Amino acid sequence: MRLRDLKGKITPADVILLFLLLAISISGLIFIDNVMPQGTEVIIDVNGKQVYMLPLNTDKSVKVKGPLGDTLVEIRDGKVRITESPCPNKICIKQGWIKRGAIVCLPNRIVVRVNSTKDGNRKVDAITG
Amino acid sequence: MKKKFIALIAVLSIFPALFSCNLGKEKIYKDSKIAMDTIVTINIVSNSKKNARLAASKAFGEIERLSSLINFYSDGSELSKINRNAGKKPVHVSPETMDLIKDSIVVAKKSGGAFDPTIGAISVLWDFQKKLIPGKRDISKRLKLVSYKNIIINEKKQTVYLRKKGMMIDLGGIAKGYAADRAIDILSSSGIKAAMVSVAGDIRAYGLKPDGKPWMVGIRDPRPVSATENILAALPLKNMAISTSGDYQRFFIKDGVRYHHLLIPWTGMPAGGCQSVSVIADKAVITDSFATAVFILGPEKGMRLLEKMGYGGVIVDYYGRVHITEGIKDKIEIKRPERKNHSG
Incomplete structure (x- = not known):
């Protein structure tokens, strides 16, 4: 036909x-x-309790209250960083931008992690060291 | 027309069917918390979010409980009580604290004292945040307080006694591994069939992932080329544990010299032979403590100890050269090319 x-x-x-x-x-x-979201969430915990779940692809800054004071978290261009922190050593700020993994501020009990289902999880499930 | 309509209904009906078979399928549930002054991550394989959450909270609870018993820096811990009563009197402890101290003595013996839990008297002198190098006299005065042989255990009475005043047990080189093991015990007794617990870099893997594959663990590159290419090697773990001790974890650099937290028990100074040591064995309490021991011993002696014990190991020496034990050579995948003279 x-x-x-x-x-x-x-x-x-x-x-x-x-x-x-x-x-x-x-x-x-x-x-x-x-x-199946593809590595898009930024999860912020304070003292083990989740306080924020934000999309990584939307620019935003949030103030997170920890035991020492306010930590400022900035999401921009698919990356996240801590810009201000009341902790003494500022290791969290020095870590700079991340696209995967986590930024941990032990003194202010804050964990900022990128829930990556896209890349990190497929290559390795955890990192030692 | 009617036939086409039926065909359309048939096509439409496939879609919900496709998704419904996903219900009840096993998934990995991941949760992280700050505990033991570090980040603890628990991955649980389960077909129920509720069960996974419940099991995870039990495991986190156990890690927090252990931490309250053996925290070196908290006055309320059993460990601090032992240290405060050094040279004075034996202290009654819980079975977990006893267990861990006994384990640490076994590792100390097997490593010829390279791992020594009584390093506490020296480790308190170092402050890696303030970048303070303790005075030579202060160190040498306290070196005689470092010997696991002066820990007196009375199993009948469940007591621990430190023979010399000023002695201090610091379980920082073994406690996280022990906690990862305990968490896995709790998860398996809660009916979880597969999980992975990381207490900082001390990881214990149990069972297989939903895709039937073992958990994949990356070893951090001690001198990464960039923030994103930071993995030295990757290897699968099936019912095994891995830990890494590195000179980049707690350190400062002063006058071009790197000072880090892995201290030699007989000199009180940081060990210089390695950049990082990863150990693979069946339990994290072993991998955690042996990673420290091997780091202190340096690449040659450390490699011999690993082969003798039958453990797997990856050593990055001072020059950045990678040494791998025979048993895991075919399993490990190197992610970065070998570099030479990349020390410092």
Whole structure:
């Protein structure tokens, strides 16, 4: 059957079916993306309790209250860092930007981690050292 | 028309079916908390989020309980009580503290004193945040207080006694591994079939991941080329533990010299032969303490001790050369090319 022969035989139902199938496959893709987020969350814990869950792809700065005072966490261009901290040694600030893993501020009991399902988890499950 | 409609219904009906078979499937649930003055991460394989959360909270609780018993820096711990009563009287302790001190003495003996839990009298002299190097006289005065042979254990009475006044037990080189082991014990007795616990760099893996593969652990590069390429090697762990001692974990550099927390019990100064040592064995209490011992001994003697004990090991020596024990050579995957003269 050639394309020219087919032309007259396509009914409106065929067109509807085609669009429906397309819509289903596209929505399926979106659905899968939502069900399995790809390394996108920044989770902030204070003293072991989760206080924030933020998307890594949205620029934002948040103030997190720890036992010593306020720690400032900045998310920008898919990276996260601590910009201000009341801790004595400022190791958390010196760590700079991260895309995966975690920044831990022990004195102010704050953990900022990137919940990466995309890369980190697939290569290694943990790091020693 | 009708046929097409039926076909459409058939296609549509496949989608929910595709997702419904995911329900009840095993997943990895990950949770992190600050405990033992470090970050503790627990990965649990379970088909129920509720069960995973419950088991994780029990394991975290156990680590916190252990920490309260054996914290070197907390006055309320059993360990501090032992140290305060050094040269005075024996102190009654819980079975866990007793267990851990006994384990630490075994490792001290096996390593010829390279790992010594009584290093506390020296380690308090060092302050790595304030970048203070203790005076030679202060160190030499306290060296006689460092010997595991002066820990007197009375199993019947469940007491620990330090023979000399001023002696101090510091379990910093073994406690995190012990905690990882205890956490795995708690998880397995809670019905969890696979998990991985990391107490800082002390990791114990148990069972297999949902995909049937062993847990993959990366070893941190002691001198990474960049912040993102920071893994030296990776290896699979199946019902095994791994720990790493490195000169980059707690350190400062003064006048071009690196001073770090891995102190030689007979000199009181940082050991110079290695950049990092990773040890692989069946328990984290072993890997944690032997990583310290091997670091103190240096690459040659350390390698011999590992081979003698039958443990796996990866040593990065002072020059950045990587040494791997025979048993794990075929399992480990090196992630960075060998570099020479990359010390400092």
